[in-house]
Amino acid sequence: MNPRLLLHTLAAALLTLALPATATATAAERPHFHEYVALGDSWSADVTVLGIDSTYAPSGCAQSSWNYPKQVAARLHVETFRDATCGGATTAEMTAPQNVGRVPLLAQGVNPAQFDRLTPTTDLVTVGIGGNDIGLATAVMGCVNPLPAPLGTPCRDRFARADGTDVMSRRIADTRSRIAGVLAGIRHRSPHATVLVVDYLAGVAADHGCYPLVPILDEDMTWFGARLRELNGMLASTAAENGASFVDTYDGSRGHDVCAPAGTRWVEGLVPLSTDPPGLAVPFHPNRLGADHQASTVLSVLGS
Numbered sequence: 001m002n003p004r005l006l007l008h009t010l011a012a013a014l015l016t017l018a019l020p021a022t023a024t025a026t027a028a029e030r031p032h033f034h035e036y037v038a039l040g041d042s043w044s045a046d047v048t049v050l051g052i053d054s055t056y057a058p059s060g061c062a063q064s065s066w067n068y069p070k071q072v073a074a075r076l077h078v079e080t081f082r083d084a085t086c087g088g089a090t091t092a093e094m095t096a097p098q099n100v101g102r103v104p105l106l107a108q109g110v111n112p113a114q115f116d117r118l119t120p121t122t123d124l125v126t127v128g129i130g131g132n133d134i135g136l137a138t139a140v141m142g143c144v145n146p147l148p149a150p151l152g153t154p155c156r157d158r159f160a161r162a163d164g165t166d167v168m169s170r171r172i173a174d175t176r177s178r179i180a181g182v183l184a185g186i187r188h189r190s191p192h193a194t195v196l197v198v199d200y201l202a203g204v205a206a207d208h209g210c211y212p213l214v215p216i217l218d219e220d221m222t223w224f225g226a227r228l229r230e231l232n233g234m235l236a237s238t239a240a241e242n243g244a245s246f247v248d249t250y251d252g253s254r255g256h257d258v259c260a261p262a263g264t265r266w267v268e269g270l271v272p273l274s275t276d277p278p279g280l281a282v283p284f285h286p287n288r289l290g291a292d293h294q295a296s297t298v299l300s301v302l303g304s
Contacts, residue, residue: 033123034078035121036076038082038127040126041088041131042086042285044127045061045064046290049272051064056081068126071295072298084112091130093111115189123193127195128199134172135171140216142158143220146215166227172231175234183244196246199232199246200232202253203286204259205225205255209222256289267286
């Protein structure tokens with residue numbers, strides 16, 4: 001055989017043999033988790049009206065069957081999965097039970113303290129919390145205005161202090177220590193876990209509203225959007241300071257807010273109807289498209 005041809009043949013053979021090894025190494029580098037625990041509030045539970053799954057928590061928590069923790073668990077093929085997420089949860093419910101029997105039509109018991117699902121062998125934890133600590137849902141509903149501008153009174157005026165500071169901004173700052181406490185509590189109970197802090201979707205546009213489709217004045221929508229970004233910023237910095245990874249679902253969800261048309265919006269507005277999935281929805285909460293984005297972003301951070 002021609003010596004040059006022989007060298008080319010040997011090189012090609014070596015390259016072919018090297019490919020499976022490279023593929024195997026890449027697969028080996030991908031994290032494999034065995035025990036996944038999801039913690040959080042309604043935006044992690046992806047609360048629903050018609051698609052409630054009570055496998056992991058009482059029906060009063062309104063966990064959807066398609067929420068991002070369930071999607072992530074299915075994609076990762078974890079052997080053990082516990083979903084503690086629950087509508088209305090605050091950081092206090094990490095260590096205390098939450099009575100969800102008061103929810104109309106969903107009268108079922110108590111969600112145990114969410115930390116009860118953590119064990120020393122838990123190796124993956126997602127947590128999305130903080131919105132209820134600052135009164136996010138109450139603020140949104142309080143901003144609904146039956147009168148358009150200039151007749152309506154901006155709700156942001158109610159959050160302005162005489163010294164020029166913002167009440168909601170103060171609450172966000174005060175919640176930082178609680179989020180740090182949650183992360184410390186997770187680390188104490190599950191010291192070997194990969195911990196992901198998941199933020200809040202871009203539920204409102206940064207610079208405009210869509211009155212009367214969503215009856216919140218434009219200036220209030222802008223104010224609320226600024227506070228939402230402020231909350232996410234606090235979550236990101238607190239995660240970094242406490243050794244957790246941060247999952248940014250906000251940036252990738254811009255343009256899919258409550259003002260977007262059906263099929264494009266990932267967070268529903270005031271009218272409790274959705275096309276994703278069709279039927280009744282929970283106002284100002286992610287729909288299934290939003291849950292899909294949350295799941296894909298979490299998986300991206302995990303390299304899966």
